[in-house]
Amino acid sequence: MNVVAKKPRTIPESSLIGTRIPKMDAPEKASGRTRYIHDINLSGQLYGKILRSARVHARIVAIDTSAAKALPGVHVVLTAADVPDQRPIGVARDHFPLKGDRVRSQRDEIAAVAAESEEIAAAALKLIKVVYEDLPVIADPEDAIKPGAPLLHPAPAGAQPAGATVAHRGKADNIAMRFDYAHGDVVQGEAESDVVIEDTFKLHYVTHCCMGVSGMIAEFDASGSLLMYSNTQVPFLHKREFAEYLNMDPARVRIIQPPIGGGFGSKLDIYPFEVICLFLARAARRPVKLVFSREEEFLASPTRQPVLLTLRSGCKKDGTLTFRQVHTLHDNGAYTSWGATTPFVMMQTFSSLYRVPHCDYHTVAVYTNNPYAGSFRGYGNLQATFAIEQQMDEMAAAIGMDPLAFRLKNAQHTGEVTGQGMEFKSCGFTDCLNTAAQRSDFSRKFADNAAERNQPGHLKRGIGMASMLHVGGGAKIYPSDGCGTILKMDDFANVTLITGASEIGQGSETVLSQLVCEELGLPISALTVVNNDTAITPWDVGVHASRTTFIAGNSAIGAAKKAKTKILAVAAQKFGCTAEELDLRGGCVIKAADGEVVTELSKLIRNLHFSDKAELVMTTFYYEPPSVHQGKDYKGDVSAAYAWATQVVEVEVDTDTGIVRMLKVTGAHDVGRVLNRLGIEGQVEGGIVMGQGYALTENLMIENGVMKNPNFRDYKLITAPEIPEMDVSFIESMDGEGPQGAKGIGEAPAICIAAATANAIANATGVRLYDLPFTPERVYRALHGQTPKLYWKPWVPAA
Amino acid sequence: MSPKHDIEFALNGIRQRVTVPATMNTLEMLRDVLGLTGTKYGCGEGECGACTIQVDGVSMNSCLMFAVDCDGRELTTIEGLANDTRADALRASFVEHGAVQCGFCTPGMVMQADHLLHKHPEPDAETIKAGIEGNICRCTGYKKIVDAIACVGCTNK
Numbered sequence: 001m002n003v004v005a006k007k008p009r010t011i012p013e014s015s016l017i018g019t020r021i022p023k024m025d026a027p028e029k030a031s032g033r034t035r036y037i038h039d040i041n042l043s044g045q046l047y048g049k050i051l052r053s054a055r056v057h058a059r060i061v062a063i064d065t066s067a068a069k070a071l072p073g074v075h076v077v078l079t080a081a082d083v084p085d086q087r088p089i090g091v092a093r094d095h096f097p098l099k100g101d102r103v104r105s106q107r108d109e110i111a112a113v114a115a116e117s118e119e120i121a122a123a124a125l126k127l128i129k130v131v132y133e134d135l136p137v138i139a140d141p142e143d144a145i146k147p148g149a150p151l152l153h154p155a156p157a158g159a160q161p162a163g164a165t166v167a168h169r170g171k172a173d174n175i176a177m178r179f180d181y182a183h184g185d186v187v188q189g190e191a192e193s194d195v196v197i198e199d200t201f202k203l204h205y206v207t208h209c210c211m212g213v214s215g216m217i218a219e220f221d222a223s224g225s226l227l228m229y230s231n232t233q234v235p236f237l238h239k240r241e242f243a244e245y246l247n248m249d250p251a252r253v254r255i256i257q258p259p260i261g262g263g264f265g266s267k268l269d270i271y272p273f274e275v276i277c278l279f280l281a282r283a284a285r286r287p288v289k290l291v292f293s294r295e296e297e298f299l300a301s302p303t304r305q306p307v308l309l310t311l312r313s314g315c316k317k318d319g320t321l322t323f324r325q326v327h328t329l330h331d332n333g334a335y336t337s338w339g340a341t342t343p344f345v346m347m348q349t350f351s352s353l354y355r356v357p358h359c360d361y362h363t364v365a366v367y368t369n370n371p372y373a374g375s376f377r378g379y380g381n382l383q384a385t386f387a388i389e390q391q392m393d394e395m396a397a398a399i400g401m402d403p404l405a406f407r408l409k410n411a412q413h414t415g416e417v418t419g420q421g422m423e424f425k426s427c428g429f430t431d432c433l434n435t436a437a438q439r440s441d442f443s444r445k446f447a448d449n450a451a452e453r454n455q456p457g458h459l460k461r462g463i464g465m466a467s468m469l470h471v472g473g474g475a476k477i478y479p480s481d482g483c484g485t486i487l488k489m490d491d492f493a494n495v496t497l498i499t500g501a502s503e504i505g506q507g508s509e510t511v512l513s514q515l516v517c518e519e520l521g522l523p524i525s526a527l528t529v530v531n532n533d534t535a536i537t538p539w540d541v542g543v544h545a546s547r548t549t550f551i552a553g554n555s556a557i558g559a560a561k562k563a564k565t566k567i568l569a570v571a572a573q574k575f576g577c578t579a580e581e582l583d584l585r586g587g588c589v590i591k592a593a594d595g596e597v598v599t600e601l602s603k604l605i606r607n608l609h610f611s612d613k614a615e616l617v618m619t620t621f622y623y624e625p626p627s628v629h630q631g632k633d634y635k636g637d638v639s640a641a642y643a644w645a646t647q648v649v650e651v652e653v654d655t656d657t658g659i660v661r662m663l664k665v666t667g668a669h670d671v672g673r674v675l676n677r678l679g680i681e682g683q684v685e686g687g688i689v690m691g692q693g694y695a696l697t698e699n700l701m702i703e704n705g706v707m708k709n710p711n712f713r714d715y716k717l718i719t720a721p722e723i724p725e726m727d728v729s730f731i732e733s734m735d736g737e738g739p740q741g742a743k744g745i746g747e748a749p750a751i752c753i754a755a756a757t758a759n760a761i762a763n764a765t766g767v768r769l770y771d772l773p774f775t776p777e778r779v780y781r782a783l784h785g786q787t788p789k790l791y792w793k794p795w796v797p798a799a
Numbered sequence: 800m801s802p803k804h805d806i807e808f809a810l811n812g813i814r815q816r817v818t819v820p821a822t823m824n825t826l827e828m829l830r831d832v833l834g835l836t837g838t839k840y841g842c843g844e845g846e847c848g849a850c851t852i853q854v855d856g857v858s859m860n861s862c863l864m865f866a867v868d869c870d871g872r873e874l875t876t877i878e879g880l881a882n883d884t885r886a887d888a889l890r891a892s893f894v895e896h897g898a899v900q901c902g903f904c905t906p907g908m909v910m911q912a913d914h915l916l917h918k919h920p921e922p923d924a925e926t927i928k929a930g931i932e933g934n935i936c937r938c939t940g941y942k943k944i945v946d947a948i949a950c951v952g953c954t955n956k
């Protein structure tokens with residue numbers, strides 16, 4: 001090499017992987033400068049507000065908006081009659097944004113106003129008169145499937161006006177969605193069992209409670225193109241859907257995503273308020289901003305789906321699982337959002353968390369007049385895990401086996417293909433079990449607590465464990481699960497990473513930057529991320545299913561690798577060597593053999609720009625995970641990789657008051673590989689405390705379709721003094737497909753906590769609780785024999 | 800429309816004179832009248848702490864305080880905390896400890912933590928947890944927030 005080095009400088013090898021990297025946008029956020037959707041105002045902007053139903057289930061007889069229209073400062077008042085071209089929205093396209101003839105839940109949208117100020121818009125809503133005719137309320141999903149139950153979505157009566165669309169042609173029953181799955185033969189499985197246990201579990205309503213309430217700003221430009229400021233988690237899919245709802249060309253829809261005050265799955269569907277905001281902006285020909293109040297956020301946000309679940313399982317005396325039979329009844333609410341599809345994820349836990357030779361699974365989601373359920377971190381898996389992991393403890397007890405040993409005997413291993421056809425290319429489940437158990441001293445404490453249960457005193461200690469399996473390498477829910485990246489390097493060797501992946505507070509921008517920096521040998525400070533504008537960023541399917549690190553990470557690495565190849569080729573030519581002899585490190589081109597600096601990267605790139613063969617370092621890459629797709633029988637893979645975890649919960653139960661204190665959570669997570677240790681700890685700790693809320697305090701109370709506690713006073717979130725001590729370990733199974741070996745983590749940490757808590761309470765008191773949440777009253781009643789055993793007889797559909 | 804009042808107060812060290820409706824709360828005044836959006840709306844009912852500011856050096860939920868009651872007082876918001884070296888350390892500590900995820904609770908948390916550190920320069924974990932009890936964070940699980948505040952406290956030693 002003809003390098004004219006004065007004093008050869010060398011740069012030692014180093015890696016960013018596994019280090020603690022502060023979130024790139026944190027300084028802005030910590031100084032109050034970040035502009036969330038609530039903080040953005042456009043000149044000429046009007047304020048939108050929605051009139052919601054005063055009834056749970058009723059026919060709308062008449063709506064009078066004349067007084068509202070006459071109020072000074074009101075620009076537009078809309079009802080369904082004013083938008084005859086509105087199209088049905090949602091996962092099953094079963095409701096209109098504005099309801100015209102019938103309301104089916106308390107949240108239903110009847111009219112909307114755009115006005116000069118929020119006060120005027122609110123005043124206008126009060127002037128709208130609606131005449132209702134009440135219809136029978138179906139508040140209980142068990143009533144909804146009874147033969148002859150009143151129909152929530154009957155066929156529309158009479159002839160429809162020309163050109164009008166109908167939400168759907170009507171349903172002969174109240175079933176929104178069904179899933180039926182089987183492998184093996186449960187009858188044979190039961191015959192081979194020494195122990196068979198059947199229980200019914202009941203899971204309640206909870207909701208996301210993002211600290212930033214929902215909102216949107218919509219504006220049409222002079223040529224009719226639409227610009228939206230939206231908190232959606234899936235901008236590219238929604239671009240097309242919004243266009244469909246407005247009957248316009250998707251190419252003319254642009255979505256900008258300002259930083260978001262929490263997502264957790266809540267922004268995965270399109271909701272009526274968003275389409276209504278567009279209608280208002282279109283009618284007013286002005287930008288319209290529509291932001292919820294906290295009460296509205298409670299009333300009109302999706303929930304986690306409540307589930308009634310009967311699980312029957314068996315095992316042999318030696319601890320081998322024999323079969324599992326599951327029936328679930330999901331309260332879909334009045335309309336269908338993603339909640340209805342959570343049985344798809346639950347199925348995987350039943351069929352494949354452990355080796356189960358025979359599995360039979362049936363689930364129905366039924367329409368009721370309750371709030372409708374959406375997707376929420378964990379996506380059905382909290383509910384499934386709650387049932388399975390309690391029954392694992394019950395079976396272990398029935399055959400006199402330690403709960404850990406029983407799980408280890410049935411745990412999946414790397415390389416196994418489950419009855420459902422899921423292939424575990426990297427599986428650290430056994431390590432998760434052993435690590436969590438050892439670090440918490442599980443087996444000793446479990447035995448000691450059980451022995452001390454009947455000692456005098458009202459404070460009892462308990463320890464319980466639960467494990468989970470979740471998608472960790474994307475999820476093939478849509479035809480594509482891909483993500484695009486554009487990478488551009490400027491002449492100071494700074495990189496702009498333009499990614500389709502949305503950031504919702506989880507730290508994707510930081511982890512993606514880290515992966516790019518690792519390839520290109522740059523410090524994090526050299527990276528700028530652009531990730532929030534569909535007019536700029538390449539396509540991505542959205543942030544959900546714990547997929548971003550895996551999918552967008554692989555995409556970012558792909559783009560960085562291409563850039564590196566380009567840079568090294570030029571450098572090799574310039575310095576008369578081969579590209580293989582060079583590498584990038586510390587912002588320099590170095591000799592791969594000894595780290596000696598050949599040139600600064602910025603200098604090389606500037607030379608490139610100003611040469612007669614000027615070139616830019618700019619690359620694109622699209623990553624689609626190795627193709628996996630299930631058939632109609634749900635057999636096959638759903639993700640390119642799977643995440644595993646075991647969490648051990650320790651509690652103290654006050655048998656005099658029923659108060660359960662969560663003392664400690666010991667978690668072991670198979671995350672493939674730790675990329676940003678600070679970020680991943682934050683995901684796990686946040687997930688644990690969200691799981692704690694699900695287990696102990698959060699409860700959205702719905703009585704006869706009416707929400708009783710739409711506020712933070714009565715809907716109790718966990719606060720700082722209540723958090724448990726947290727001991728989190730990471731199992732690095734190095735997934736072959738994962739970016740640097742990593743797998744997804746976003747949802748996993750919330751999944752096991754409720755199940756492990758139930759097991760801990762049982763360990764402390766000898767009493768098992770089958771329904772959530774474990775409020776003092778519920779625990780007290782159960783401990784004092786006031787709770788009849790829950791039983792739901794599985795509903796058998798007519799053939 | 801409710802009657803309006805002229806009020807005068809210091810906001811982040813600058814004198815302000817504004818006219819506000821009697822029914823307006825301080826959070827709305829800061830955000831909508833004065834254009835300072837660092838203070839957040841999370842509930843409007845004193846239950847979440849996202850709107851925390853300091854009034855005469857004491858932390859308050861600005862959503863619960865009528866704007867007219869700011870008359871003659873000294874207000875500090877997250878934007879005003881910028882000129883203070885201890886506050887710089889606090890913010891830096893939040894960043895370094897990973898106490899910020901979506902960041903929506905963060906301005907209120909920082910304001911509350913700053914107030915806490917005034918009262919207790921070297922707080923232990925229990926004091927910190929009790930001190931931020933009124934501030935909800937849905938993302939972090941609080942541990943890293945407690946660590947961030949504790950770390951500033953220990954450098955005060």
Ligand code: FES
Pocket residue numbers: 839840841842843844845846847848849850851860861862863
């Ligand atoms: S907005 Fe003031 S306490 Fe929630």
Ligand code: FES
Pocket residue numbers: 211261262505898899900901902903904905935936937938939
């Ligand atoms: S960081 Fe999101 S609410 Fe605290």
